[in-house]
Amino acid sequence: MEEFPSKQSTENLDDPPNSRLFVVTSRSITEEELRESFSVFGDIQGVWVVKDKQTKESKGIAYVKFSKSSQACLAMEEMHGKVLVEGTKPVKVFIAQSRSSTRHRDVEDEELTRIFVMIPKTFSEEDLKNTFKEYGEIEYCVIIKNKFTGESKGLGYVRYYKPSQAALAIENCDKTYRAILAEPRSKAASTEDYAGGAARVDYSADPGNYQVIDYRSGEFTRCLMMSTRAALTQEQIFSLFDIVPGMEYCELQRDAYGMTKGHALIRYSNLGSAVYAKEKLNGFEYPPGNRLAVNFVDDGEDRSSPVGRMAMQFVAAQMMNAVWNGPSSSQVMKPPGFSTVSPMPRIQTDVSLPPLKKLAPPDSKAKERLFVVFSPSPLPLDVLEDVFCRYGSLIEVHLVPGRKVGYMKYADKQCADDAMAALHGRIVNGGHLTKGSGDCCHDTMTP
DNA sequence: CGACGGGACGC
DNA sequence: CGACGGGACGC
Numbered sequence: 001m002e003e004f005p006s007k008q009s010t011e012n013l014d015d016p017p018n019s020r021l022f023v024v025t026s027r028s029i030t031e032e033e034l035r036e037s038f039s040v041f042g043d044i045q046g047v048w049v050v051k052d053k054q055t056k057e058s059k060g061i062a063y064v065k066f067s068k069s070s071q072a073c074l075a076m077e078e079m080h081g082k083v084l085v086e087g088t089k090p091v092k093v094f095i096a097q098s099r100s101s102t103r104h105r106d107v108e109d110e111e112l113t114r115i116f117v118m119i120p121k122t123f124s125e126e127d128l129k130n131t132f133k134e135y136g137e138i139e140y141c142v143i144i145k146n147k148f149t150g151e152s153k154g155l156g157y158v159r160y161y162k163p164s165q166a167a168l169a170i171e172n173c174d175k176t177y178r179a180i181l182a183e184p185r186s187k188a189a190s191t192e193d194y195a196g197g198a199a200r201v202d203y204s205a206d207p208g209n210y211q212v213i214d215y216r217s218g219e220f221t222r223c224l225m226m227s228t229r230a231a232l233t234q235e236q237i238f239s240l241f242d243i244v245p246g247m248e249y250c251e252l253q254r255d256a257y258g259m260t261k262g263h264a265l266i267r268y269s270n271l272g273s274a275v276y277a278k279e280k281l282n283g284f285e286y287p288p289g290n291r292l293a294v295n296f297v298d299d300g301e302d303r304s305s306p307v308g309r310m311a312m313q314f315v316a317a318q319m320m321n322a323v324w325n326g327p328s329s330s331q332v333m334k335p336p337g338f339s340t341v342s343p344m345p346r347i348q349t350d351v352s353l354p355p356l357k358k359l360a361p362p363d364s365k366a367k368e369r370l371f372v373v374f375s376p377s378p379l380p381l382d383v384l385e386d387v388f389c390r391y392g393s394l395i396e397v398h399l400v401p402g403r404k405v406g407y408m409k410y411a412d413k414q415c416a417d418d419a420m421a422a423l424h425g426r427i428v429n430g431g432h433l434t435k436g437s438g439d440c441c442h443d444t445m446t447p
Numbered sequence: 448c449g450a451c452g453g454g455a456c457g458c
Numbered sequence: 459c460g461a462c463g464g465g466a467c468g469c
Contacts, residue, residue: 013462024460050462061460097461104461116455144456155454178454185456373449398452405449434449 014098018069018112018167018181021076022096026088027060037084038064042071063096070171073112073164095163112163115170116182119143120363121154132158135172136165154362157182176363220296222274224266226281227293232264240281240292241266246273265297285380287430347386349428354390360411364395368416370408373434378404387428391419 013020023034035047043066050061066072072095080093095107119128128141139159143152160166170179226237234252241250246269253263268274274296282294347353370388379387384397384406393412400406410416424435 022461048463050460053463059460061462063462092460094460099462106460118454142456144454147457153455155456157456180454183455369451371450375448400449400451403449403451405451407451 013063013065013096014100016069017098018095018107018163019066019072020096021064021066021072022094022106023062023064024092024094025060025062025084026091027058028088029058029060029062029084029091031062033084034062034064037079037082038075041066041075041078043067068167068171069095070164070167073162073167077162077164109163111184112181113139113161113166114157114159114182114184115166115179117156117158117173117177117179119152119154119156119177120361121152122361122363123152123154123156125156128156128158131177132169132173135169136160136162220271220275221298222268222271223297224268224274224278224294225297226264226266227295228262228264228286230287232286236286237264237266240284240286241277243280244268244273244276246270285377285429347383347429349387349426351387351422351426351428353387356386357389357392357394359385359389360393360395362395364393364411366395366409366411368410368413370410370416370420370435372406372408374404374406375432375434376404377431378406379429379431383429384408387423388419391415391422394419 021038025034029049031047031049034049035044038044038047045065045067046063047065048063050059050063051057052059064072064075066075076093076095079091081090083090095112097103097105097107115132117128117132119131123131123143125141125143128143129138132138132141137160139161141159142157144155144157145152158166158169160169166181170181173179224241226241232252234250237252238247238250241247247266248269249265249267251265253265266274266277268277278294278296281292284292284294286292372384378384378399381397381399384399385394388394388397388408392415393410394415395409395411398407398409408416408419410419420435423433426433
């Protein structure tokens, strides 16, 4: 209550987040005593003892605002349970609930010790740990991976032991990591015994042993259901799903009047082909602008036996791997009797495309960016990546959501120029590509 | 017409 | 149990 700079008093109490303490203390404690006790932990922007409106007596509650969350957290960690003045009860110290929040639960350490970060896809959990250990001892790190391929999604969690460590990481790590506090995993608030005194949440279990492949769900079958809003002919659907060998059945569903319902049922002779077709065609735009939805449907086969299920999912996982990493990486461990998948002719264009080239590492510095206009509608990301990577050094394809434009990030200017020269004005899968010209193509990006 | 992002964990 | 004030930027 003292000098909260006037503007901050109502709006910036939570700025930055988690920089304000809620202190439960003796009714006899004064603002000055609080300030003195807490000021060693950082810059105090204000101390406010809540008092009864009429009697003006302290209600034994106070708020202490720091300029940084790490300072508030450190103060909480150090002061919780301490006796401030001889003969008074020990204080309880929490991060204050944000003013806009309606809930009245204490903010638990659980919610303050885990951060969520964006990292290069090349990062291992070891890399992640090494990067973030400078802010405090890490309980564990996890990288979010594709369940089937094990490929990193470029996102990770880092759990510290103390809130102040997580806060320091968020405040001081490189901005490109976009570190924020992670939302608690389960909404079910762990009913940790939080009885008075200095008892805080104790994290000791869980070394972080995560399984990559989900063997439990029985979601894979040889049958697919395709849904579309655009009217497609039987022949078109057949062509689409003929991208892999083994199609046994393909039929557009019709109602009693022979009208199409926008669904087609497709069955393959083997699970792998179904998995591949599902992965490649689900979300595919055909014709451009019309997203197909493709999902597994029950094929009536018995998947209840654990062995059979394992086998099926193993095959599915291998297929996924092939889909994502290309045929070269799928040479290993091909199950017997499993038909080879032919590459999908999914790109039709008037350009003579050079062979595929590897993408530049995701954390590469962008030297050039192409601005691309799509007409009539944007092509799917995987198609764009396939086309635009062929000139080398492509880092990333970015589509502007809800618009018909996108950006192609390149690590090398010459490659970008080559791509522009080759692709400007060309037709890919029925749609036009128009590249912007002039200055707009020469922005330098900050990574 | 067509201009600047992205983010979530096995129950 | 223990949760949110007093006073008034500067145009």
